[in-house]
Amino acid sequence: MQFLNGQDYIQQVSIDCVIFGYQKKQLKVLVPKLALKGDFSSLPGGFILQNESIDQAARRILQARTGLKDIYLEQFRVFGDLGRNNMPFFEQIVGLNQEQQGAESFNRKELEWITRRFISIGYYALVDIHQVVPQKSEIDQSIEWYTINELPSLIMDHNQIVANALQSLRLSLDQKLIGFTLLPEIFTMKDLQELYETIYDKPFARNNFQKKMLELDVLDRLEKKFTGAANKAPYLYRFRK
Amino acid sequence: MQFLNGQDYIQQVSIDCVIFGYQKKQLKVLVPKLALKGDFSSLPGGFILQNESIDQAARRILQARTGLKDIYLEQFRVFGDLGRNNMPFFEQIVGLNQEQQGAESFNRKELEWITRRFISIGYYALVDIHQVVPQKSEIDQSIEWYTINELPSLIMDHNQIVANALQSLRLSLDQKLIGFTLLPEIFTMKDLQELYETIYDKPFARNNFQKKMLELDVLDRLEKKFTGAANKAPYLYRFRK
Numbered sequence: 001m002q003f004l005n006g007q008d009y010i011q012q013v014s015i016d017c018v019i020f021g022y023q024k025k026q027l028k029v030l031v032p033k034l035a036l037k038g039d040f041s042s043l044p045g046g047f048i049l050q051n052e053s054i055d056q057a058a059r060r061i062l063q064a065r066t067g068l069k070d071i072y073l074e075q076f077r078v079f080g081d082l083g084r085n086n087m088p089f090f091e092q093i094v095g096l097n098q099e100q101q102g103a104e105s106f107n108r109k110e111l112e113w114i115t116r117r118f119i120s121i122g123y124y125a126l127v128d129i130h131q132v133v134p135q136k137s138e139i140d141q142s143i144e145w146y147t148i149n150e151l152p153s154l155i156m157d158h159n160q161i162v163a164n165a166l167q168s169l170r171l172s173l174d175q176k177l178i179g180f181t182l183l184p185e186i187f188t189m190k191d192l193q194e195l196y197e198t199i200y201d202k203p204f205a206r207n208n209f210q211k212k213m214l215e216l217d218v219l220d221r222l223e224k225k226f227t228g229a230a231n232k233a234p235y236l237y238r239f240r241k
Numbered sequence: 242m243q244f245l246n247g248q249d250y251i252q253q254v255s256i257d258c259v260i261f262g263y264q265k266k267q268l269k270v271l272v273p274k275l276a277l278k279g280d281f282s283s284l285p286g287g288f289i290l291q292n293e294s295i296d297q298a299a300r301r302i303l304q305a306r307t308g309l310k311d312i313y314l315e316q317f318r319v320f321g322d323l324g325r326n327n328m329p330f331f332e333q334i335v336g337l338n339q340e341q342q343g344a345e346s347f348n349r350k351e352l353e354w355i356t357r358r359f360i361s362i363g364y365y366a367l368v369d370i371h372q373v374v375p376q377k378s379e380i381d382q383s384i385e386w387y388t389i390n391e392l393p394s395l396i397m398d399h400n401q402i403v404a405n406a407l408q409s410l411r412l413s414l415d416q417k418l419i420g421f422t423l424l425p426e427i428f429t430m431k432d433l434q435e436l437y438e439t440i441y442d443k444p445f446a447r448n449n450f451q452k453k454m455l456e457l458d459v460l461d462r463l464e465k466k467f468t469g470a471a472n473k474a475p476y477l478y479r480f481r482k
Binding site: 010011012013048050051052053054055056075077078080081082117119121171175 | 251252253254289291292293294295296297316318319321322323358360362412416
């Protein structure tokens with residue numbers, strides 16, 4: 001485990017990351033499955049070193065899982081309920097994995113550290129899914145993109161954390177113009193509308209949507225996309241940063 | 242100090258509260274001044290007991306300063322920069338207050354605890370200013386409402402925390418219909434418009450504003466306000482919870 005390396009972390013505070021990607025009209029979340037008996041999946045997360053800011057900690061965790069350095073991320077909520085601890089999860093692990101290395105590799109002190117109550121700072125990240133090569137950590141069996149409506153059951157309150165992240169993303173989408181970070185650099189107005197429809201889970205009127213987006217004055221219009229049928233070719237756009 | 246009572250707090254995590262009130266077209270913030278030489282003011286804050294949630298901790302801190310139990314509060318951001326510690330502040334205190342009880346009342350262990358790096362969870366609260374009787378804590382000289390544009394210089398990054406709270410309040414005002422918590426129970430449309438104009442620091446067109454508010458369908462219209470000039474009497478409204 002991370003905290004065994006003799007590094008000094010802040011106690012009882014963790015970071016959990018909801019990494020959003022978008023592909024084929026679906027909003028997806030990157031979820032690792034732990035290399036333990038019992039099908040445990042969780043959000044990518046970690047702890048905060050004494051000598052790094054919370055944003056630096058989040059970036060470090062995100063880079064380790066996506067391979068990307070420059071990620072749009074947003075702190076969206078702290079989860080600080082009284083019952084937030086890993087104890088039930090670790091009891092299950094120890095019960096199910098007695099003969100495996102996973103359980104033995106925790107000594108008493110480490111178990112004490114990790115099973116205390118944790119306050120977790122939730123970050124969400126928006127990535128261009130095509131640029132990500134998902135990375136397993138040493139304790140993962142696999143790591144995969146899941147459509148947000150088909151997430152597996154995650155440990156602790158992690159499903160709730162995803163629900164909260166989506167809620168925050170919806171609130172911020174118009175005000176902060178962050179949706180573009182989920183698209184490739186060049187896109188059509190239809191791509192953009194489909195993204196918004198996917199995130200809000202409702203349709204928008206095409207003319208209104210286009211008008212609203214153009215009025216924001218943040219899109220550069222490029223040449224028409226070559227589709228073969230010249231007069232129906234849609235314009236391509238790029239977000240002006 | 243609070244943490245001397247033998248109670249067990251989570252280490253290196255604090256809560257800071259921005260308590261907003263509204264009066265005479267001014268948005269105000271409740272700020273205590275510490276009973277120490279050197280004019281130190283800070284946001285009302287505190288720590289999180291092992292046996293309370295972060296929301297419970299915030300409510301406990303808010304109740305202690307306002308006397309109110311039922312307060313609208315919103316967690317809005319975590320402040321987790323690397324340099325966030327009380328050390329410079331405490332060095333100043335010790336330097337300025339050597340002969341005073343304030344400095345002596347800290348022993349080495351307590352000083353160590355409180356001068357470590359702190360991650361602070363920012364909450365803002367919205368209160369009906371007329372219902373609040375501001376309460377000094379044992380370490381305060383005074384506690385007062387300040388107009389947000391005329392805040393004193395606060396310790397650490399507390400001025401920045403207020404700026405962030407205002408930003409979050411603006412983002413949430415329309416979406417969450419929380420502005421009403423800053424007004425008395427009964428108000429006129431003009432009162433409401435002035436509140437919005439104060440928070441956003443810009444004027445709104447009267448007809449548009451009224452139309453938009455009525456369309457929200459959350460206001461109960463009551464009898465007209467008696468002003469003496471009957472045909473100019475404005476309607477009174479109440480927020481339907």
